[in-house]
Amino acid sequence: MSKSGKARVLTPEQFTHLLGVIKNHRWPEKNTAIVQVSFKLGLRVQEIALLQVKEVAELEFQGNRTTGFRLKEILALPANITKGSSATKRSTTPYHRRRISMTVEEFNQKLRQVEELAKAGAEIKPEDFHPPVQNRKGKSRDLPMKDLVLREALTDYLCVRLDQDPSLKPSDPLFLSQKGGPYSPNTLQDHIALMIRRWASIEKGSSHSGRRTLLTGIIQGEASGLKAAQQVAGHVNEATTLIYQELPEWSIADALQRVGTVYK
Structure with missing residues (x-):
């Protein structure tokens, strides 16, 4: 059974509701893309915050002006922004x-x-x-961006970014905060929790809900799910991935409701 402190695994209906309420707030393209990356690729909040444009798209130039882009098929996540890394090359947040x-x-x-x-x-x-302090090394991983809704969200968002900044560079942060600078992992963590808990009114939703929802779904969806989830998550040990094998809250709720209809 899931521990009380774990992030909520969203049902398909809750995820659809979350995407719907995002459209009624500021920066819907950006926020939709953030949520899609979280729920469809299972990235940690630090990894999302430190993504650069070049990880998801090839920019097209005419002189110093960026005229367009081509969305990549695979997101090659660099080792220096993953959990095991200090991310010193990209993060300005002191340790x-x-x-x-x-x-x-x-x-x-x-x-x-x-x-x-x-x-x-x-x-x-x-x-x-x-x-x-031990300097730990992260682990790079390749994540195919095949999901059409994910690709549409990234395309819509990058079109908005190009309209606002024709001088966009490959090394620029993929997502910008309301202040116009890159997100820190803590700030993005709070922002995602705000969208899920406050905007969509989903209790216990957090920045880890997307990752947990994806990995739980992969494990329960196929025979080779555990190994696939381990590679998507970037876990070194299979035991770490096994945590996501626990039943989500909505599955437990269904089981309790079924028993409740018998023992009235």
Whole structure:
């Protein structure tokens, strides 16, 4: 059974409703494209925020002016924007350490060092005992953009972008915030949650709902779904993908309702 903290898996009806309410708010082309990328490609919010135009389209130029584009068949997601990467080449958001992990043996060793310094009357600085930050590498993955609705949404959005900025460059951020700059992962996370929870009134919807909805659907939809979901998600370990094998909330609700009609 799904844990209470997990993002909502949307039903097809809820997804259709979400797309409908987006049309009644500002920037419908952009917001529709964001939601389509999330639900049809299963990208993490950091990956969506750091996408550049060149990942989804080949631009056409005449002098310094961008005259058109050709949508790509495959989104080649670079390793430097995926979860395992620090994304330093694209993200300007500073890294703030929130959690420190160490073994019991390492902790006891640090504790003994603190005790020795305290006995000697030396100054103790907590940061001197933090384990070093490990530089992790991300994992690139190729995601075919075959879905026609996804392609239509990206096409509509890029047409709007070109009308607004004929000097659009391949290295420009794919999605821009209301302030005109690139989204930070945190800002985009809040924006997607706003669309799902506030605009569409879907409880527990979050920026992870698209990814969870897609991967859950892949796993439950075919015999080879688990392996396909693992590749789409970019998970190194199959055990991580198995989390998405849990039944979504609406499936559990249907089961409870069926039993309720018998035991009245």
